[in-house]
Amino acid sequence: MACMDSPWDEDAAPDGHRNAEWSRISEEFTTSGYREGITAGKESALQEGFDSGFANVGVPIGREIGILRGMISALLAALSGGNLDQGDGSVLAEARSISSQLSNIRFSDIAPRDFEAEAHALEHLGEEDDDEMEENEELGEKRKMEKLEDMLGRMSAGASAAAPAKQLTMEDVQKLKTRILSLCTAIGFNSISLN
Numbered sequence: 064m065a066c067m068d069s070p071w072d073e074d075a076a077p078d079g080h081r082n083a084e085w086s087r088i089s090e091e092f093t094t095s096g097y098r099e100g101i102t103a104g105k106e107s108a109l110q111e112g113f114d115s116g117f118a119n120v121g122v123p124i125g126r127e128i129g130i131l132r133g134m135i136s137a138l139l140a141a142l143s144g145g146n147l148d149q150g151d152g153s154v155l156a157e158a159r160s161i162s163s164q165l166s167n168i169r170f171s172d173i174a175p176r177d178f179e180a181e182a183h184a185l186e187h188l189g190e191e192d193d194d195e196m197e198e199n200e201e202l203g204e205k206r207k208m209e210k211l212e213d214m215l216g217r218m219s220a221g222a223s224a225a226a227p228a229k230q231l232t233m234e235d236v237q238k239l240k241t242r243i244l245s246l247c248t249a250i251g252f253n254s255i256s257l258n
Contacts, residue, residue, distance in 0.1 A: 120174055135162045161242050172230040
């Protein structure tokens, strides 16, 4: 019966020691390569998901909200500076109301839900009900960002100090857009397009 030479055996053949060393190094490289492959695969999928979400959700929504906030800020500045006829003050009041509502919009409220990501998160948490989902680091960071958005919203012109009574939806954003266009028409900016 042939026994395998031990690398610690003083009488071991030199080939046995080399073979054992080769096997150990080969196993370490295989394990390391496997780990690096998994990491690269995860990073690739993560980057692909980010790119898709950024291009298809984040940019279009952010652009639209940015345009609406910029437009209402410009109108408020023109109205507050006395550069435009306000009539009985209702135009300025309407502009302030729209500005206040726009400042209360959170991206997380108007972005479409990512059901695939939610299901994946639930799988990893081992939970069956999303009400039981524990707050993870990413969710904690999101909540911190929302608090900052709330603070910035309260600082902007015409914003109320109180939090919004309800979460605004993309439908609410479209209604605010219509109100801005109506306000522009009322003060004589008929050629304004918010598309």
